[in-house]
Amino acid sequence: ExxxxxxxxxxxxxxxxxxxxxxxxxxxxxxxxxxxxxxxxxxxxxxxxxxxxxxxxxxxxxxxxxxxxxxxxxxxxxxxxxxxxxxxxFHAGAIQGLDVSKKSHLMATTALDRSVRIFDFLAKTELTSSRFNQGGTALTWAPPLVNHSGLLVTGFEDGVVRLLELFDPQRLHVVTGHHCKEGVDLRFKQAFKPHNAPVTAVAYERNGDILATGSSDCTVFFFAVGEKYSPIGFVRVPGPVQGLEWSPHFHVSLGNTLLILCQSGHVVEVQCPDSEAKEPAKPTKTFHLLGLPKMEIARRQAAREKKKKEKNEEVKESTEPEDKEEVEMKEEELPPIYIPDHPSPLCCGFYSQPGHFWLSMVHTQPNLHTIMSVKRQQLGRCKQSIESVKTSNLSQLYCMYDEDPAQRQDEPFNFLPVKDTDDDPVLSITFR
Structure with a gap:
């Protein structure tokens, strides 16, 4: 030239x-x-x-x-x-996390281009952005009962979670959509590293007292919400975390629970850590919450051993050979757990009416996507369990059941197959 x-x-x-x-x-x-x-x-x-x-x-x-x-x-x-x-x-590449403010016409996004951006979607204008040394992978806007000025919880590729506060958002004319860019800024508030792999989901429980973060390292970490977020502990789950859904307010009779969706096709439900666990743990104490959750295979094996022990005691007390044979005939094997060869990836899930939740999954059958509704048995304290079930020759679904195997309901009570959705599965559903 x-x-x-x-x-x-x-x-x-x-x-x-x-x-x-x-x-x-x-x-x-x-x-x-x-x-x-x-x-x-x-x-x-x-x-x-x-x-x-x-x-x-x-x-x-x-x-x-x-x-x-x-x-x-x-x-x-x-x-x-x-x-x-x-x-x-603009963002380079796919947006990994997006949420909207509950109090204004503002939207926050993050992506692997290492930026977090705030938009006024009425004015169709970007207000501010911040760049970091790692790509953003998850984002949620803190509810007003947690922070009135505007707080973003953002997860990153390296397992770090950052709290970013929107500076002086009251100057934004949120009703008309006009904005005042001067003074609008994202300010760092706190950072912690609960995971060793990308953060895939963050969610506040319904009262805003606890924050849960999930990761592809197959763990979910809980934090007590306050001026400074304090670690409570973590639980291990069967696969990389896909999403986190806290039970809504109208589920109060069933307790405060967290639905954990795993990329491996598992669904785990755990009770919210109790108030006594919200105190910061001592440096010499592990953060692993050993009581949550319990796997179904181990639980069923324990139930089987207990039942066998009780039968053996009955046999020992019996003096007649005929009685011994009769007791042995009554002993029944627990039905085998169905473990599919290729679990269906879960896209999203959410609680619906009390005692039920919905799951959206991609099936191994070509051109088929299914949305299922599952009846969740009432759970006792921290004795959740996991089991896979099969329905209608479709793919599998993992859900929670009561401690008593005789009281389980191993089948979804409703499902909706959606055809020709290989490249376009349902990734987000909101229940009102």
Whole structure:
């Protein structure tokens, strides 16, 4: 271009080189390297990754438009007399977390491009953004009963959870949609690292007293909510966490429980940690909550051993051979647990009416997606269990049952198959 060879790099720099010097380059001696300095240089930005450029259609113009794979469109004056200008700024790649404020027309998003952004969706304007050293993977807006000014809980790829407070949101005209960008800022409040893998879900319990965070490291961590969030402990689950759903207020008679959806196809339900556990644990004490949850296979094995022991005692007390044979005939084997070869990935789940929850899953059968409603037996304290069930020759579903195997209901009571949804499963459902 006008005697210059232009190079545009993923380091965010545009350089112009003298083409004649390159064309006439001649190395001396045995070295085949020819070194030269650029004629011009423009550093667009240190967090910029330029991937392509196109020249303006205006004749004799030095204006070029550059695409930044970090999420920006730049206007560059490659006469190297003026500075660059950002035309558009947006997330690079898929949005990993999104939530809306309960008090204003504001929306927060995060993505693997390491940014967290706040939008006024009525004014269709981005108000502010912050960048971090890791990509964002989960996000939720704290309910008003936790924070009135605006608090974001954001999870990241490295297992870190950050609390970000929106500075002075009262200056935003949330009714009209107009905004005042001056003073709007995200300010760091607290950070903690409960996981060793990407954070996949964060959720406040219905009273706002406890925050739960889930991760692909197959753990769920609980924190006591306050001016400073204090760790309570964690539970291990059968697979990477896909989502977290706390039971709503109208489930109060069944206790305060957390529904944990795993990418492995499991669903685990645990009781909310009691108030005594909200005190910060001592440094020498493990945060592992050993009482939650109990796996169904182990529980059923214990029940079987207990039943066998009781039968053996009855046999020992019997003196007649005929009675012994009769007792042995009465002993019945517990039905085997159905464990499918390829569990169906869970997309989402939520509590519906008291004692029931819904699950959305992708099946192993081609072109089939199913939404199921499951009746949840009343659970005792922390004695939750897990079992897989099979229905209608479709894929499997994991749900909770009562401690007594005789009182279980191993089948969903309703389901809705959705065909031709291989590439478009239901990922989010809200029950009102």
């Amino acid at each position: 006008d005697g210059q060879l232009m190079t545009i790099g993923s380091d965010g720099v545009v350089r112009g080189w003298d083409f004649e010097s390159i064309d006439a380059a001649d190395s001396n001696g045995d070295c085949s390297r020819f070194e030269m300095e650029p004629m011009n240089e423009m550093v667009v930005g240190h967090n910029v990754c330029l991937s392509s450029v196109v020249k303006s259609s205006v004749p004799e113009s030095f204006i070029w438009f550059a695409q930044d794979s970090s999420g920006t469109i730049w206007k560059l004056d490659l006469s190297f007399t003026n500075t660059e200008k950002c035309l558009f700024n």
